[in-house]
Amino acid sequence: MPRVVLKLGDDVSTDVIYPGRFMATVLPAETPQYAFSDMTEFNADLRAKQVPHGAVIAAGRNFGCGSSREQATSALKGHELTIVASGFARIFLQNSVNLGLRLVCAPGFEASVGDELDLEPSRVLNRSTGREFPVVPLPPARQAIVDAGGLIPYTRRLLAERKA
């Protein structure tokens, strides 16, 4: 069952998720080492593989605001984290859809580090507090990209259709 490993507030920026000084590193295979690198303890846990795949970061509104840097998404995807937040900034949301980082939009979501969650398609249940939060589903156009396995396979499919 997914567990909350980090709790953050509103307006978490891409500079916090992936500081600009590491932007010369671009390849998805290399970015995960710098995820949350200014939060030294959490970054150390990630690098030491102390954080299991599917672990949850709980956040407030406007998660991922700021830059379009895709490293912010690929760094979190590299650790297979799930972000459950009250809301997401547009470019970060789109980048996550494109790269397959799992985001759950649950307005009003509240949880503490250590809480266990049930992540269902239409609701998030915080088992530790007993509270549940309705999930805002992705719009169908974005869901189609997720279902295709990301934007790269989705674009390939369109190219093949055009050729045919």
Next chain:
Amino acid sequence: MGMTVVEKILARASGRESVKAGDVLEPRVDLAMSHENAALVISQFHEILKGTGLPERPWDPSRIAIIFDHRVPAESSKTATNHKKVRQFVAANGITRFHDVRGDTGGICHQILPERGYVLPGQVIVGTDSHTTSHGALGAFAFGIGATEMASVWALGAALNVEVPATIRVEVKGRLPRHVGPKDLILHLIGRLTAQGANFRVIEFHGDTIRRMPTSGRLTLCNMAVEAGATSGIVPADDETMRYLSDEAGVTGLVEPVAPDDDAVYVDTIRVTASKLEPLVACPHTVDNVKPVSAVAGTLVDQVVIGSCTNGRLDDLATAAKIVKGKTVAPWTRMLVFPASGRIYAEALTKGYLAAFVNAGAVVMNAGCGPCLGVHEGALGDGEVALSTTNRNFQGRMGNPNSQVYLCSPAVAAASALAGAITDPRKGAR
């Protein structure tokens, strides 16, 4: 039902009679801009085409612009190698709208695009940079995307699954007081809207204050629209746009402005009285933490930065140079000036602005992003305070999570550099 400017642009780019907020479209793209992160776009583009049997060529090289600005000249061998990889791709694909590390044609992407005439009213522009919103200043619909999405645009020539954003109408009336500029206006709006108040929306600017504002100021407004979460900002093209295009950007062809319908539908209307505005400062660590300069006046500053895609244009440098001319920057303060493009650098040199800065003790740097994103020159020490005309003050933005960044206009920055502390330019320094 009437349409907003962005709705009209998207309808045209999607081959439809009309569209409304919420529709999902695949608009063709007129211009696809990247900076250093073209290195990542290239590798994702390669991934898309691998094994498809299709040639690895973008749909239309003449519609791609690549500008080196974030880390110029290269600050590390890693960056230099990325630059090299991009140069090779540019040469192999005949991309002509390429701006390398040069003192004449180089600069920040959000200045190069308008000043070279790459942006026209009514276009759809995507860029792998969140401040691509800037180009709405010329009446285009311009928004930021990620590198993988750009690779998809390179392959298809269209942006996929674009949801038509709802539009917020902003009406600004009256004259801006002395020492109050476009930066104060947009900080005021961000303070009112909050950092996410315009998420998934477009801000359309109207009113006599906007009509009188030069394109440089409109670029400042649209540049920072994203700091309220907006997909883009847009100023419907008018006489000033036409003047800028023909006189400054060298555009000779026919230009068709796009205006909103009288009965266009807006989600919200925000009214601002320009004459009531005052110099403002965005305090650490969020851009919407906006206060009157008087509330933080006297705060000592270690570094003052004037420049960036927000406020590194000739008008901005003129304002700052006028204030510092014949005076001296406080001994405990470092003042860094970085013009937004090589062309602006040269003009500021001719007009004597750069001499005014240097003689006051400022360091004038090459055109580019400079200290704005904390990877290049001008990093901050632990506990230091910076006052900057840039657009973001997130924790760690200038390269050090243990520092503080305040954002302001060129007038506030220049007056504060002289005093060595945050200063209201209306009161003057010393």
